[in-house]
Amino acid sequence: MMAEALQEGFEVYALTIDYAQRHRVEISAARAVARSLGAARHLVFRLEDLGSIGGSSLTGDGEVPKGRGAEEMGSGVPATYVPARNTVFLSLALAWAEVVGARCVFIGVNAVDYSGYPDCRPEYIDAFQKMADVATRCAVEGDPIEIMAPLVEMSKAQIIKLGAGLGVDFGLTCSCYDPDESGAACGECDSCTLRRNGFTEAGIEDPTRYR
Amino acid sequence: MMAEALQEGFEVYALTIDYAQRHRVEISAARAVARSLGAARHLVFRLEDLGSIGGSSLTGDGEVPKGRGAEEMGSGVPATYVPARNTVFLSLALAWAEVVGARCVFIGVNAVDYSGYPDCRPEYIDAFQKMADVATRCAVEGDPIEIMAPLVEMSKAQIIKLGAGLGVDFGLTCSCYDPDESGAACGECDSCTLRRNGFTEAGIEDPTRYR
Numbered sequence: 001m002m003a004e005a006l007q008e009g010f011e012v013y014a015l016t017i018d019y020a021q022r023h024r025v026e027i028s029a030a031r032a033v034a035r036s037l038g039a040a041r042h043l044v045f046r047l048e049d050l051g052s053i054g055g056s057s058l059t060g061d062g063e064v065p066k067g068r069g070a071e072e073m074g075s076g077v078p079a080t081y082v083p084a085r086n087t088v089f090l091s092l093a094l095a096w097a098e099v100v101g102a103r104c105v106f107i108g109v110n111a112v113d114y115s116g117y118p119d120c121r122p123e124y125i126d127a128f129q130k131m132a133d134v135a136t137r138c139a140v141e142g143d144p145i146e147i148m149a150p151l152v153e154m155s156k157a158q159i160i161k162l163g164a165g166l167g168v169d170f171g172l173t174c175s176c177y178d179p180d181e182s183g184a185a186c187g188e189c190d191s192c193t194l195r196r197n198g199f200t201e202a203g204i205e206d207p208t209r210y211r
Numbered sequence: 212m213m214a215e216a217l218q219e220g221f222e223v224y225a226l227t228i229d230y231a232q233r234h235r236v237e238i239s240a241a242r243a244v245a246r247s248l249g250a251a252r253h254l255v256f257r258l259e260d261l262g263s264i265g266g267s268s269l270t271g272d273g274e275v276p277k278g279r280g281a282e283e284m285g286s287g288v289p290a291t292y293v294p295a296r297n298t299v300f301l302s303l304a305l306a307w308a309e310v311v312g313a314r315c316v317f318i319g320v321n322a323v324d325y326s327g328y329p330d331c332r333p334e335y336i337d338a339f340q341k342m343a344d345v346a347t348r349c350a351v352e353g354d355p356i357e358i359m360a361p362l363v364e365m366s367k368a369q370i371i372k373l374g375a376g377l378g379v380d381f382g383l384t385c386s387c388y389d390p391d392e393s394g395a396a397c398g399e400c401d402s403c404t405l406r407r408n409g410f411t412e413a414g415i416e417d418p419t420r421y422r
Binding site for chain 2: 049137
């Protein structure tokens with residue numbers, strides 16, 4: 001998504017949230033990606049208390065589901081759902097955007113291959129936009145911040161093809177919900193399954209390091 | 212607002228956000244109020260990085276305006292506006308509410324006497340509600356969280372009368388944007404001015420400790 005924003009001519013202020021996620025190696029991965037692609041700035045925002053309120057297997061409450069097929073992944077909201085997570089993330093991004101004078105907030109949510117997360121759907125992004133349009137000083141002064149979700153309607157294969165075409169080194173990126181300390185992916189969680197299938201369908205070699 | 216929620220029969224999970232505000236004594240005040248009225252739990256959520264991104268005189272960028280009259284306070288968004296603050300606060304409250312199984316989030320925003328904050332208006336609360344209704348697991352499963360802003364259309368005098376009738380000890384509360392370290396109020400910022408006028412108009416003695 002960052003590569004797409006750069007391609008569209010944006011200067012990128014990259015935001016990563018440290019919410020005490022069990023897959024904390026994604027924070028190091030985000031640093032590597034931001035450096036590799038060329039962010040004007042990369043802010044790692046500390047939000048560990050979101051993890052400590054719990055409610056998700058991504059922050060330590062229960063197990064990350066493994067080895068699920070497409071049908072299982074497509075039914076209901078999974079244990080990896082983090083309560084109101086994208087709402088919290090987008091709110092923080094909205095705050096930072098207003099401070100730095102950015103007029104677009106990009107978020108890489110994806111609904112087509114989605115694992116049942118309510119806050120990854122186009123109707124959610126639309127509702128957040130409408131809320132943001134009455135929430136901020138810049139919006140009420142006639143200069144609103146636009147929420148962009150360019151990947152929301154794409155398949156994982158399409159996203160991988162897009163990124164590959166833009167020169168993204170997917171070896172730097174991390175999707176796994178349960179990586180080991182070295183950053184190696186489990187290969188079996190929903191996120192790994194969707195990513196693996198995406199590379200296969202795209203016909204692009206998968207550079208992910210699996211354990 | 213907490214007294215009103217208790218009056219309505221709710222068990223209260225009180226949430227205070229530590230966002231490195233210069234008026235940090237409001238956090239101690241919130242603890243005293245939560246204890247005094249009887250919160251089931253009081254969470255002080257650490258969000259110091261919101262302060263460090265800046266953009267507001269409440270978190271150290273510039274001066275808190277003092278001695279402004281009603282006309283000045285009523286025109287435009289003041290320097291004490293914190294970018295997207297109530298959106299961030301409500302998002303965190305939404306997350307915690309979903310984890311603890313709460314079905315109402317109360318927020319004490321007030322638009323009538325307001326100092327030009329976009330995120331204190333009824334239309335903002337309505338838009339946040341619509342967004343929340345498509346954001347959370349509980350909402351998509353048919354059990355949405357309701358955002359309650361019972362003070363939003365009241366005058367400060369009406370709020371003070373309501374609280375006094377419910378036995379609130381306003382001597383415990385803190386409104387000042389620029390209190391000293393002992394918690395004594397400046398008496399001159401917009402928030403002090405609105406509060407002072409509210410007590411006068413309500414005909415209730417003001418127990419605030421001014422410096």
